[in-house]
Structures are given as structure tokens and as C-alpha cells.
Amino acid sequence: MAKLNLRSPVVVGGVCLLLICYAMSTRAITITRENLGNNEMVLDTESIKQIRAKLNDIANPPPPTKKVKNVKTSDTAKTVAFMKFLDAHPFTQVGQKEVELAKKAGWTGSTIESLRAFFNLSITLDLITQYGSIYEKLKETQSQEEFTEVMLPMIKENQMVNWMFYDSSSLKTYEPPRKWRRSGNSFSYDPDPNDRWYILNKSRMQASSNILAVGEIDPQNTGRDEVLTPANELIRFLLETTYEYYFPAGPLAVVGGGIGGIWTWIAGTFGVLGGLAIIALLVTKFVFKLW
Secondary structure, eight states, X not given: OOOOOTTOHHHHHHHHHHHHHHHHHHHHHHHHHHTTTSSSSSOOHHHHHHHHHHHHHHHSOOOTTSOOOOOOOOOOHHHHXXXXXXXXXXXXXXXXXXXXXXXXXXXXXXXXXXXXXXXXXIIIHHHHHHHHHHHTTOSSOOOHHHHHHHHHHHHHHOHHHHHHHHHHHHHTTOOOOEEEEEETTEXXXXXOTTOHHHHHHHHHHHHHHHHHTOOSOOTTTOOHHHHSSTTSHHHHXXXXXXXXXXXXXXXXXXXXXXXXXXHHHHHHHHHHHHHHHHHHHHIIIIISOOO
16 A cells, blocks of 8 residues: 655645635635625715814814813724724824924924824825725725726825825925015015025925925926826825725735635735745645654
């Protein structure tokens, strides 16, 4: 009677293949059951209202001397979950430099927390809410390429994203106003870089340029479609964050997707061949104990 050689590459490869097939089928079932074809991820009207109020309170905190009327309301489960999601996916394009520019632009009470809440309110929440109507109709999960094709036009239509683009494209040509100056018996008509409105507008434009991560745009040669692409840091962040909300990937998928989620994360991080190699190592080490 032939004896099965557990060290055989055929055996190890066969076990890995079975594990992958099981992982992929498990992941597909998990996505279908937990995300698609229902409203679990889609924000309802009451949740959106609560989230907007919370973000607005963070972005525009009332003066400490102003009495605020406390209205007791119970947060919906989706409100709580969404705020936790934002905490786990901070608007990283806003840092201390942007806070200082915002203060120069007249937003004196700016903090990293308040600015991030402002952009989450005007961009992130807007995009996630818009995509909800598409998500409800899906029968299967979208690939990142399919998702990008749908979401990128929405990002380009977002009012705040457009505002930042036009601010950035105006930065290079924006000059201080000229003012008459008297020196003795002579007059001169020179730029005044200390003009208050110039400083306010210039600081706002620079903040927009920083957040959009584009530097000074040449408005004569660079259009919106050349800037607002998936290669742009802000656009990539918005695409990845919105995709992560509706189609959890990586470590988040492991929690809800079991073995299927683990394989999705491994393959997404190391590639299919790399994932096969890792599984083979794990199988030979902990299952067959060959080394």
C-alpha cells in the first residue's frame, strides 16, 4: 500500500489550493450577506442629520461664553458607527501647517480636529451619502477600478473639491493690491503685501493647495481633469476611504470576513503569488510541521 508523502509539493500545493478556494467562496458569501442587497451601510435621513450636527459642532464650536441649549437625542447605531469610522480614517491632508494658514485666513479658532471635521462634513460625508443610492442597487461587490469609474465624477462635482482646485489654480497669479505711497514730494504706486484681504485670501489659497497637494498650478496649462485624478493624494484618500466604508478590506475585513477576509488581505498586500507562498509556509510549519 502506497504511503502518502506529506512533504510532497503536490500535497502542499493541493492543500493551499483548497484553502484559497474556501477563502474566496467564504469571502464572497460574507460580502453578499453583510453588505450587499440591504441598507446596513447606507445612512438614513436621521443618521445623516445627527452626523452633520456633530461634525458642525466640532468644526464650529460655539464661544465659551455662549450658552448652548442642550437637546437630548439618542444617536442611531449608524451615527455611532460612522463617527467611529471617521476617527479610524482621519482626514490626514490637514495638519498643523494647514491650521496655521486657516488662522491667517480668518478662521481664528482652527484646530486640527475642527478643520478635519469641516472637510469630513463638506466632502467625506457628502461622497459616502451620494454613493449610498448606487450601493443599494448592487448585486455583487465592485472592484476598485469599477468603483473609481463611478466615484471619480462625484468627487469632481463636489463643491469643496472644486473650490480647492480653483483656489490652487489662482495662487500662482494672485498678487497684492497696489497702493499709492508718498515719500517726501514723490508718489509711488507699489504692491502692498501687508494688505489684510490679500493675506486672508493668499493664506486660504495656500491651505487649499496644501490639502490638494498640487503646489502652484499653472492655470494656462493645467485643467481640472489633469489635477483631480486617482494619482492625486487627496483624491486617492477620498476614493480609498469611501471604498473602505462600503467594501471593508484589509484588517477590517478579517473581523467580518473570516478566512475569506484574511486571504483578501494577504493577496491584496503581497499579491497572489506572495499569498500562495505565505500560505504554503504556514501549512508546512503549523499543519505538517515539516520545519
